[in-house]
Amino acid sequence: MTESTTAVPIPDRLKGANDMIECDQVNKWYGDFQALKDVTATIKEREVVVVLGPSGSGKSTWIRCINRLEQHQAGRIVVDGVELTNDTRNIEKIRSEVGMVFQQFNLFPHLTVLDNITLAPRWVKKQPKSEAEENGMALLERVGIPEQAEKFPGQLSGGQQQRVAIARSLAMEPRVMLFDEPTSALDPEMIKEVLDVMKELAREGMTMMVVTHEMGFAREVADRIIFMEAGAIVEEGTPEHFFTNPDSDRTKLFLSQIL
Amino acid sequence: MAGGEQYSGVHVLDPEGVDYTGAEVEATTVKPDDPPMPPVQWMKTNLFSSVANSILTVVSGLFALWAIRGILGFIFDPERRWEALATNMRLLLVKSYPFDQMIRVWVSFAILLGLTGLALGLSRSGALAPVSRIASTARNVGLFLILVGFLGPFELGGRIRWWIAGAVLVAVWFGVWRIMGDKARFKMVPMLPFTLVLLGILVGTLWVFPYGDYRFVDNNPTFEAGTVAMTSKIGWSSMWLTLVGAWAVGVAMSRSSFGVGLRKSMPLIWLVAPFFVTWVVMRDPDLDWDHVLSTDIPMFLGFAAIGGVILFFLSKPGLGEAGRLIAIALVVLGLATWVFAFFGWAPLWPMLQKARLSFLLLGIFALAAPTFAGETAKRLRFAGGWVGAMALLHYFATMINTTSTLEIAEPSFLGGATLSLFVATMTMIFSFPLGVLLALGRTSKLPIFRVLCTTFIEVVRGVPLISILFFFVIGFSLFLPQGMSMSQVAQICLGYSLFSAAYLAENVRGGLQSVRRGQFEAADALGLTGLQRTGLIVLPQALRVSIPPLVGQLIATYKETSLIYIVGGFDLLTVANRVISNQSDFLGAKMEPLIFVSFLYWVVAFSMSKYSQTLERKLGLGTR
Ligand SMILES: Nc1ncnc2c1ncn2[C@@H]1O[C@H](COP(=O)(O)OP(=O)(O)OP(=O)(O)O)[C@@H](O)[C@H]1O
Ligand SMILES: [Mg+2]
Numbered sequence: 001m002t003e004s005t006t007a008v009p010i011p012d013r014l015k016g017a018n019d020m021i022e023c024d025q026v027n028k029w030y031g032d033f034q035a036l037k038d039v040t041a042t043i044k045e046r047e048v049v050v051v052l053g054p055s056g057s058g059k060s061t062w063i064r065c066i067n068r069l070e071q072h073q074a075g076r077i078v079v080d081g082v083e084l085t086n087d088t089r090n091i092e093k094i095r096s097e098v099g100m101v102f103q104q105f106n107l108f109p110h111l112t113v114l115d116n117i118t119l120a121p122r123w124v125k126k127q128p129k130s131e132a133e134e135n136g137m138a139l140l141e142r143v144g145i146p147e148q149a150e151k152f153p154g155q156l157s158g159g160q161q162q163r164v165a166i167a168r169s170l171a172m173e174p175r176v177m178l179f180d181e182p183t184s185a186l187d188p189e190m191i192k193e194v195l196d197v198m199k200e201l202a203r204e205g206m207t208m209m210v211v212t213h214e215m216g217f218a219r220e221v222a223d224r225i226i227f228m229e230a231g232a233i234v235e236e237g238t239p240e241h242f243f244t245n246p247d248s249d250r251t252k253l254f255l256s257q258i259l
Numbered sequence: 260m261a262g263g264e265q266y267s268g269v270h271v272l273d274p275e276g277v278d279y280t281g282a283e284v285e286a287t288t289v290k291p292d293d294p295p296m297p298p299v300q301w302m303k304t305n306l307f308s309s310v311a312n313s314i315l316t317v318v319s320g321l322f323a324l325w326a327i328r329g330i331l332g333f334i335f336d337p338e339r340r341w342e343a344l345a346t347n348m349r350l351l352l353v354k355s356y357p358f359d360q361m362i363r364v365w366v367s368f369a370i371l372l373g374l375t376g377l378a379l380g381l382s383r384s385g386a387l388a389p390v391s392r393i394a395s396t397a398r399n400v401g402l403f404l405i406l407v408g409f410l411g412p413f414e415l416g417g418r419i420r421w422w423i424a425g426a427v428l429v430a431v432w433f434g435v436w437r438i439m440g441d442k443a444r445f446k447m448v449p450m451l452p453f454t455l456v457l458l459g460i461l462v463g464t465l466w467v468f469p470y471g472d473y474r475f476v477d478n479n480p481t482f483e484a485g486t487v488a489m490t491s492k493i494g495w496s497s498m499w500l501t502l503v504g505a506w507a508v509g510v511a512m513s514r515s516s517f518g519v520g521l522r523k524s525m526p527l528i529w530l531v532a533p534f535f536v537t538w539v540v541m542r543d544p545d546l547d548w549d550h551v552l553s554t555d556i557p558m559f560l561g562f563a564a565i566g567g568v569i570l571f572f573l574s575k576p577g578l579g580e581a582g583r584l585i586a587i588a589l590v591v592l593g594l595a596t597w598v599f600a601f602f603g604w605a606p607l608w609p610m611l612q613k614a615r616l617s618f619l620l621l622g623i624f625a626l627a628a629p630t631f632a633g634e635t636a637k638r639l640r641f642a643g644g645w646v647g648a649m650a651l652l653h654y655f656a657t658m659i660n661t662t663s664t665l666e667i668a669e670p671s672f673l674g675g676a677t678l679s680l681f682v683a684t685m686t687m688i689f690s691f692p693l694g695v696l697l698a699l700g701r702t703s704k705l706p707i708f709r710v711l712c713t714t715f716i717e718v719v720r721g722v723p724l725i726s727i728l729f730f731f732v733i734g735f736s737l738f739l740p741q742g743m744s745m746s747q748v749a750q751i752c753l754g755y756s757l758f759s760a761a762y763l764a765e766n767v768r769g770g771l772q773s774v775r776r777g778q779f780e781a782a783d784a785l786g787l788t789g790l791q792r793t794g795l796i797v798l799p800q801a802l803r804v805s806i807p808p809l810v811g812q813l814i815a816t817y818k819e820t821s822l823i824y825i826v827g828g829f830d831l832l833t834v835a836n837r838v839i840s841n842q843s844d845f846l847g848a849k850m851e852p853l854i855f856v857s858f859l860y861w862v863v864a865f866s867m868s869k870y871s872q873t874l875e876r877k878l879g880l881g882t883r
Contacts, residue, residue, distance in 0.1 A: 106781035
């Protein structure tokens with residue numbers, strides 16, 4: 001299985017970049033069921049990786065292991081030089097560097113949009129209120145909805161909520177962003193506004209790991225595509241290679257179903 | 260409008276002009292009343308829309324008439340001895356509080372009313388109601404009074420008086436309708452000032468209306484029916500002036516930055532008020548100034564200064580492991596002082612109770628310090644919070660531990676309504692945080708907490724309240740260390756608090772379970788600590804969901820304070836049920852006080868439930 005992680009050409013813009021996320025033989029079981037099997041991959045700084053795979057293949061499980069929402073039982077995960085262990089200090093450190101965007105947005109319904117964004121900077125980073133609010137407004141500007149700052153999440157459309165969620169993660173100034181199907185809960189007309197924000201982020205050099213079914217996004221933005229099946233990585237490659245000339249039969253089957 | 264001339268005699272308000280509360284700005288946002296239906300059509304749609312509906316209307320209407328007639332017959336029966344109630348009003352409200360100190364009760368009441376007025380003024384909360392709705396309420400009350408005139412067991416003269424009163428109210432409605440017409444549905448009246456004026460009129464009648472004068476003179480009841488009461492009119496008028504004055508001050512301040520700050524500290528003020536009113540104002544501690552100057556004040560200053568410095572240091576950002584160690588050491592120290600006391604080793608390490616409390620609190624603050632780390636101003640606020648907490652703790656501990664100047668033979672200076680309200684208030688104050696902690700403990704991942712909390716909740720919920728009360732009043736002192744004692748009232752409050760906390764905990768737990776997993780994950784992913792996740796994300800959402808059952812539980816506990824008599828306290832119901840009907844002058848007069856007391860219970864419980872509805876609506880704003 002590990003053979004498949006060979007020889008993906010590194011794009012020029014990533015030459016000489018540091019390793020941001022290293023997964024080495026990561027295994028995870030839910031009871032008797034093995035959800036991740038020897039997952040090994042390295043993601044470089046500024047790289048955009050899209051993870052594809054059929055439902056139940058372990059994409060969410062993997063991405064959630066990277067900020068310890070799930071705990072892996074064997075193997076190593078190292079984020080920006082810090083290994084994820086049971087040491088809470090390491091977990092705190094990694095969570096402060098890794099932002100995550102969920103399929104269901106998971107905004108805090110009892111707080112206004114601006115409070116959603118400034119909560120973590122104020123309580124985790126100890127930023128003064130005025131500074132946090134200034135940054136928060138700048139972020140809302142960036143995702144295009146500064147006029148919604150005083151509303152509650154329940155009063156926004158799905159696309160707006162997801163953009164708030166992205167802004168909320170960015171407020172912690174993460175070095176890595178994880179996206180778990182960020183557009184799957186959205187109506188088609190709102191998908192674009194969220195993808196645009198994500199493209200902009202990628203262009204600015206954010207390290208991103210994205211689980212998505214948006215093939216257009218994968219083709220356009222990804223530096224690399226990782227294909228998973230039954231908890232294991234089946235194939236890795238550039239979008240060009242992956243969509244036009246995949247190696248494994250399983251990938252071909254998946255592409256034929258989805259395209 | 261045609262009203263210009265009608266208003267000329269009494270110069271009220273320019274009907275088109277600026278309203279003194281600025282209400283018309285908001286008036287546009289308040290829904291005007293629907294246009295009134297003609298009475299016949301209203302009856303058709305609401306009462307006689309179908310055969311079944313008509314039968315129901317007739318049957319329940321007859322039943323209502325029969326019930327009203329019965330109740331009126333009971334209340335106005337010449338056999339009723341309402342003077343037993345009127346004469347014993349003081350006993351019901353404050354039991355045997357010394358007569359010459361009664362001013363303290365009035366002052367306490369004034370403090371609470373003043374705070375109420377201030378809070379109302381500061382929040383500028385002002386429901387608006389259209390004039391037409393007020394008028395039709397007056398009309399309905401008037402019609403009811405006329406009905407009472409028909410159904411009550413009165414002489415003709417009595418009936419006519421009821422009819423006149425009813426007719427006046429109906430005339431008010433008619434006048435409004437004639438003068439303002441359709442405009443009445445759109446002209447908004449701020450309800451709060453309106454209510455204050457109504458209350459003022461009510462209080463004003465004390466000065467002219469012959470309600471009668473009932474009191475004990477040398478243990479003999481004297482009745483002077485048909486006179487203007489002398490005793491209470493000054494008191495009630497001052498109360499009304501306090502309320503209105505505080506409200507006006509609140510409104511005047513509400514826009515200033517001081518007013519905004521004051522509004523934010525109102526919850527804390529409300530929390531402190533019951534302690535202050537009962538233990539300081541009503542109990543009047545007999546301070547030993549030598550002791551205060553030599554021990555109490557230096558002790559407070561020591562704790563405040565040293566603790567403040569320590570906490571300021573501990574809230575430095577990035578202190579890391581060293582900070583944690585110091586905090587844990589302080590917690591151990593705080594717990595040790597209690598362990599020493601409880602295992603009877605106190606003589607080895609003697610200290611005042613409030614020192615033990617202070618040490619324990621210092622440990623808790625130290626644990627929380629990293630959460631409040633930040634820039635200097637924030638750290639200073641945190642240390643300031645400690646100094647404030649110490650000031651409150653030491654002030655009240657000193658006051659409570661000082662003997663009272665009052666000379667009362669009974670175990671408590673509280674009795675009657677004050678005792679019931681006091682126990683209910685203390686129960687609410689203590690059982691709420693305790694219930695939240697128990698719920699958190701029961702859902703926590705740490706097995707010790709979980710088992711302890713679950714056991715506690717299940718044991719308390721499986722035992723009758725009465726046995727818990729007995730345990731605390733009779734058996735609890737055996738568990739206390741030597742030299743530590745608790746007044747009977749404190750024991751009763753403790754029993755009620757623990758009982759109520761177990762039930763509240765289950766309600767909160769229901770709320771906790773309704774918070775979705777994604778909320779926990781989002782908080783974790785942002786790097787919040789477990790404490791922050793609970794306090795900032797999970798609890799606010801859980802509590803909001805559980806407001807209705809929580810308030811329901813608090814109301815139940817409030818009514819259950821009527822069980823105090825079982826352990827020998829003279830609460831409101833006991834005075835009504837046992838004391839009055841045993842007085843030689845009022846032997847057997849039981850129903851009258853009981854009806855009155857039930858009414859008092861109902862008023863408080865109903866207000867609580869109304870308040871919870873408002874709260875729910877206000878907090879529901881943010882949710883879907
Ligand atoms: N908490 C859990 N307990 C037990 N099994 C789980 C749990 N979470 C996930 N699984 C199982 O692990 C496997 C991988 O799940 P995962 O959610 O990672 O899939 P996925 O690739 O994200 O799928 P999808 O595209 O549907 O989101 C699935 O078979 C799922 O049933
Ligand atoms: Mg998934």
